Amino acid sequence: MLTLTSEIRTPLHDWRAGIKLGLLSIAIVTLFLLNSPILLSGAAGLTALLYFAFGTKFAAHGLRMLKPLRFFLGFILLWQIVLGDPVTGFAIVLRLATAVSLANLVTLSTRLDDLIDLVIWLASPARFVGLSPKPLALSIALVVRFVPVLLERANHMSDAFRARSTKRPTFYIILPLIISVLEDADHVALALRARGGLDGAFKP
Amino acid sequence: MQTKENDLVMIALFAALVAVLGLLPAIPMPWGIPVTAQSLGVMLAGAVLGAKRGGLSMLLFIGLVALGLPLLAGGRGGLGVFVSPTAGFVVGFPVAAFVTGLVMQSLRIDAMVSSGIASLIGGIVVLYAMGIGGFWMLTDKGLMASITIMATYIPGDLVKVVLTAIVIGALVKARPQSLLSRQ
Numbered sequence: 062m063l064t065l066t067s068e069i070r071t072p073l074h075d076w077r078a079g080i081k082l083g084l085l086s087i088a089i090v091t092l093f094l095l096n097s098p099i100l101l102s103g104a105a106g107l108t109a110l111l112y113f114a115f116g117t118k119f120a121a122h123g124l125r126m127l128k129p130l131r132f133f134l135g136f137i138l139l140w141q142i143v144l145g146d147p148v149t150g151f152a153i154v155l156r157l158a159t160a161v162s163l164a165n166l167v168t169l170s171t172r173l174d175d176l177i178d179l180v181i182w183l184a185s186p187a188r189f190v191g192l193s194p195k196p197l198a199l200s201i202a203l204v205v206r207f208v209p210v211l212l213e214r215a216n217h218m219s220d221a222f223r224a225r226s227t228k229r230p231t232f233y234i235i236l237p238l239i240i241s242v243l244e245d246a247d248h249v250a251l252a253l254r255a256r257g258g259l260d261g262a263f264k265p
Numbered sequence: 266m267q268t269k270e271n272d273l274v275m276i277a278l279f280a281a282l283v284a285v286l287g288l289l290p291a292i293p294m295p296w297g298i299p300v301t302a303q304s305l306g307v308m309l310a311g312a313v314l315g316a317k318r319g320g321l322s323m324l325l326f327i328g329l330v331a332l333g334l335p336l337l338a339g340g341r342g343g344l345g346v347f348v349s350p351t352a353g354f355v356v357g358f359p360v361a362a363f364v365t366g367l368v369m370q371s372l373r374i375d376a377m378v379s380s381g382i383a384s385l386i387g388g389i390v391v392l393y394a395m396g397i398g399g400f401w402m403l404t405d406k407g408l409m410a411s412i413t414i415m416a417t418y419i420p421g422d423l424v425k426v427v428l429t430a431i432v433i434g435a436l437v438k439a440r441p442q443s444l445l446s447r448q
Binding site: 066130136162163177196199201208215244258259 | 268269270271273274275276277278280281282284285286288302305309325326328329332333334335336341342343344345346347348349350351403404414428431432435436439440443
């Protein structure tokens with residue numbers, strides 16, 4: 062499945078998505094208000110404890126998700142040390158790493174459909190100004206369906222390219238890929254209309 | 266004829282295209298964010314769909330990233346992205362696509378040339394301004410540091426501007442009806 066939700070079940074998986082997001086927002090705002098490296102280390106420690114409370118495997122997964130950040134954070138720290146202000150450097154690194162870990166915790170423990178339901182629910186007040194949340198729900202579903210289709214198409218085109226050339230298929234496949242999926246888009250739009258379209262009623 | 270359903274499908278399609286372009290073979294960079302064709306997708310979304318649809322399409326894309334789909338280059342995704350040092354770039358996607366589309370719509374010269382100009386302004390000037398702004402906000406005073414890291418991505422992005430112009434030039438010949446920014 063194309064999501065980041067963790068297979069390792071945690072008690073957090075049973076919490077409501079809205080509550081988790083609300084708590085996360087409060088936590089992140091608090092983190093950005095804190096400046097003392099001691100308080101921030103405390104927050105980082107608590108976050109690490111939270112991950113470990115759900116098992117070492119879960120904590121390792123969480124750590125892996127932080128990996129893309131390591132060079133950026135290292136660079137910031139080094140920069141602040143060069144500027145002669147390592148305390149601020151540590152504070153920035155601790156704050157960012159903790160904020161990202163907490164946000165990842167919500168991502169790891171919440172199913173995609175729960176989050177989509179939450180988005181639809183949040184968008185529902187738009188009904189009063191005449192906007193329906195239906196196009197939003199449909200477009201999310203379309204993207205989730207399109208990504209594997211496009212990926213398969215890109216792979217086919219790479220194969221076809223490799224069969225005819227010794228070069229690597231890099232940007233050569235982008236143009237045919239786009240032209241071919243634009244045709245698909247027309248078919249999908251026609252199929253949507255044939256099934257009642259966005260208004261849910263047949264239009265000639 | 267351009268119907269509501271066409272618009273919706275095109276918006277979803279370009280959101281998916283940006284995701285797929287992020288998955289194509291990339292040039293790895295030591296600090297974790299590889300050079301990918303992802304920002305090419307942002308430029309194309311604006312140049313093909315126009316300002317409003319292009320912006321909405323990228324809004325949909327970053328919305329799905331926020332919901333936890335690993336659609337960003339290097340398989341990143343989730344809410345953590347929006348508090349990481351590069352958040353400004355991700356938030357900048359819809360703005361960049363919108364501006365690209367706006368420039369594309371207002372220029373009345375050859376589609377290929379205008380898409381080059383549009384993606385240079387939207388996909389490089391606007392996107393980098395947002396990216397550097399975000400880095401600066403999230404890391405207090407790392408501004409100079411961020412500029413030195415980000416400068417390494419500019420040559421790649423200039424190549425993408427040229428690619429956008431080539432794709433638009435071909436599209437205008439092969440499927441002019443799909444170039445919604447010029448309808």
